[in-house]
Amino acid sequence: MASVLTPVYIVLTMALAAFLILSFYYTLTDQGYRYNIGWLLQDTSPYMWANLGIGLGISLSVVGAAWGIFTTGSSILGGGVKAPRIRTKNLVSIIFCEAVAIYGIIMAIVISNQETVFNPQKWSEAERYQLSSQNHHAGYSMFGAGLTVGFSNLFCGICVGIVGSGAALADAQNSSLFVKILIVEIFGSAIGLFGVIISILQVTHAKMGDK
Amino acid sequence: MNSLNFNIDFGYLEGLVRGFKSGIVKQADYLNLMQCETLDDLKLHLQSTDYGNFLSNEPSPLQVSIIDDKIREKLVIEFEHMRTQSVVPLSTFLDYITYGYMIDNIVLLITGTLHQHTISELIPKCHPLGSFEQMEALSIASTLLELYNAVLVDTPLAPYFIDCISEQDIDELNIEIIRNTLYRAYLEDFYKFCQTLGSTTADYMSEVLAFEADRRAITITINSFGTELTKDDRATLFPRCGKLFPEGHSALVRADDYEHVRAVAEFYSEYRILFEESGNNPTEKTLEDKFFEHEVMLMKKAFLEQFHFGIFYAYVKLKEQENRNIVWIAECVAQRHQTRIDGYIPIF
Numbered sequence: 001m002a003s004v005l006t007p008v009y010i011v012l013t014m015a016l017a018a019f020l021i022l023s024f025y026y027t028l029t030d031q032g033y034r035y036n037i038g039w040l041l042q043d044t045s046p047y048m049w050a051n052l053g054i055g056l057g058i059s060l061s062v063v064g065a066a067w068g069i070f071t072t073g074s075s076i077l078g079g080g081v082k083a084p085r086i087r088t089k090n091l092v093s094i095i096f097c098e099a100v101a102i103y104g105i106i107m108a109i110v111i112s113n114q115e116t117v118f119n120p121q122k123w124s125e126a127e128r129y130q131l132s133s134q135n136h137h138a139g140y141s142m143f144g145a146g147l148t149v150g151f152s153n154l155f156c157g158i159c160v161g162i163v164g165s166g167a168a169l170a171d172a173q174n175s176s177l178f179v180k181i182l183i184v185e186i187f188g189s190a191i192g193l194f195g196v197i198i199s200i201l202q203v204t205h206a207k208m209g210d211k
Numbered sequence: 212m213n214s215l216n217f218n219i220d221f222g223y224l225e226g227l228v229r230g231f232k233s234g235i236v237k238q239a240d241y242l243n244l245m246q247c248e249t250l251d252d253l254k255l256h257l258q259s260t261d262y263g264n265f266l267s268n269e270p271s272p273l274q275v276s277i278i279d280d281k282i283r284e285k286l287v288i289e290f291e292h293m294r295t296q297s298v299v300p301l302s303t304f305l306d307y308i309t310y311g312y313m314i315d316n317i318v319l320l321i322t323g324t325l326h327q328h329t330i331s332e333l334i335p336k337c338h339p340l341g342s343f344e345q346m347e348a349l350s351i352a353s354t355l356l357e358l359y360n361a362v363l364v365d366t367p368l369a370p371y372f373i374d375c376i377s378e379q380d381i382d383e384l385n386i387e388i389i390r391n392t393l394y395r396a397y398l399e400d401f402y403k404f405c406q407t408l409g410s411t412t413a414d415y416m417s418e419v420l421a422f423e424a425d426r427r428a429i430t431i432t433i434n435s436f437g438t439e440l441t442k443d444d445r446a447t448l449f450p451r452c453g454k455l456f457p458e459g460h461s462a463l464v465r466a467d468d469y470e471h472v473r474a475v476a477e478f479y480s481e482y483r484i485l486f487e488e489s490g491n492n493p494t495e496k497t498l499e500d501k502f503f504e505h506e507v508m509l510m511k512k513a514f515l516e517q518f519h520f521g522i523f524y525a526y527v528k529l530k531e532q533e534n535r536n537i538v539w540i541a542e543c544v545a546q547r548h549q550t551r552i553d554g555y556i557p558i559f
Contacts, residue, residue: 004215004216033327070219070222071218075222076226077223079226079229079230082233084395158215162214165218168226172230172233
């Protein structure tokens with residue numbers, strides 16, 4: 001059975017193969033200077049990094065929330081057939097998963113508010129270096145902040161989902177178990193919050209613009 | 212198939228089967244059932260369990276065979292519901308569970324035809340979970356080769372017949388050999404299939420099917436003492452999986468009586484305990500009962516883990532054991548023979 005990661009493996013392998021072939025070609029044809037990491041980092045636009053950060057932040061959070069919701073939801077449906085009393089109480093697990101998506105939206109809004117237009121042609125010579133490095137710093141901060149919140153919410157959502165599924169099935173057998181397992185879920189959802197906190201810290205120092 | 216993806220296709224059915232499992236008759240209900248004086252009392256007590264009013268349409272002088280049929284019907288309805296809701300690979304897994312019943316049905320129909328019963332008498336005795344199309348056509352042929360070409364090649368059991376097709380006419384002795392050969396091929400196939408299903412299912416089902424294979428090996432050995440089954444034939448009937456394979460099997464082939472078999476089982480700690488606690492006195496449990504107890508213990512373990520298929524197999528086996536228990540108690544009540552009424556195997 002193909003695992004869910006097969007397309008990821010295929011893409012990564014092809015990218016690695018392309019990179020290796022190109023490296024050999026450049027090395028053997030004395031074009032090694034083309035591998036210029038400095039040029040890459042300097043000339044890619046901070047806008048690209050910033051928007052990638054925003055996009056990854058919100059989308060990975062939503063993937064995490066969705067994963068959690070379907071994992072818990074299908075168990076609630078199954079367990080609710082013979083034990084209808086669990087239906088309402090276990091919606092709390094779904095709410096914990098949903099909170100993860102809300103963290104993603106909040107961070108995406110916060111990060112995108114930091115993003116402003118800058119125009120390098122309006123800069124004077126004296127301030128060019130300082131403004132340029134400040135804008136690059138802003139771009140990378142927003143990218144990092146988006147990754148932080150995205151990945152931590154992804155795994156938080158998966159975690160809360162799997163625990164919520166167990167909570168629903170255990171509740172269907174013995175209703176005193178639900179509150180105990182809810183405590184495990186609360187710890188699970190705390191890790192998503194950690195991601196949000198660090199992400200905010202990363203993004204508050206980001207200053208984009210002409211000043 | 213792991214905890215991340217399992218719930219996409221199977222989460223609902225897992226929740227459902229755990230709900231069914233919580234409806235299995237408990238120890239307190241068995242105590243109530245044992246107090247019954249008549250079968251109508253039994254029916255009344257069963258109404259308060261998950262069975263509900265399943266006997267309400269039956270005419271008044273209740274018989275144990277009717278109770279047996281209705282209990283089985285409830286399991287069949289639940290199983291069929293799960294089977295229709297499932298997708299590959301769970302549907303394949305559930306199909307494998309039914310192949311065991313199919314083998315029993317085929318052997319029942321062939322034996323019944325040998326004894327000149329009509330097909331319409333035999334079909335109601337077949338287990339519904341093991342029914343397949345063209346079941347009625349099994350009465351037409353007298354050698355296994357004809358039967359295979361006509362009917363059996365279209366069933367899912369076709370690959371299991373490879374070892375036992377022959378031109379000889381079917382008779383009493385070789386029908387049992389056919390049954391055991393088929394079951395051996397089925398167990399080995401099921402074992403191989405479970406290995407492809409992910410680590411939790413593979414681990415659990417390996418243990419369960421190993422016990423099933425060992426139990427069959429021991430039972431075949433004990434039942435073959437005093438019959439015409441040669442030792443070489445006996446060796447070909449043991450499934451090639453389980454703890455007893457291969458050294459235990461070669462020792463069992465050489466065994467000549469019960470004490471030899473017990474000596475072989477001494478090397479395996481779980482089976483040694485089963486042999487020690489069983490015996491042939493009226494007060495002790497028989498070896499068969501101890502095997503059933505061990506099976507129930509293994510089946511209960513399935514529900515301790517989430518995200519695997521073993522719970523479906525365990526549910527079917529536990530419902531069968533519950534069926535046997537209730538029918539045992541019903542027989543004791545109907546015959547007013549209260550001494551061995553507590554000879555059922557407690558489940559929960």
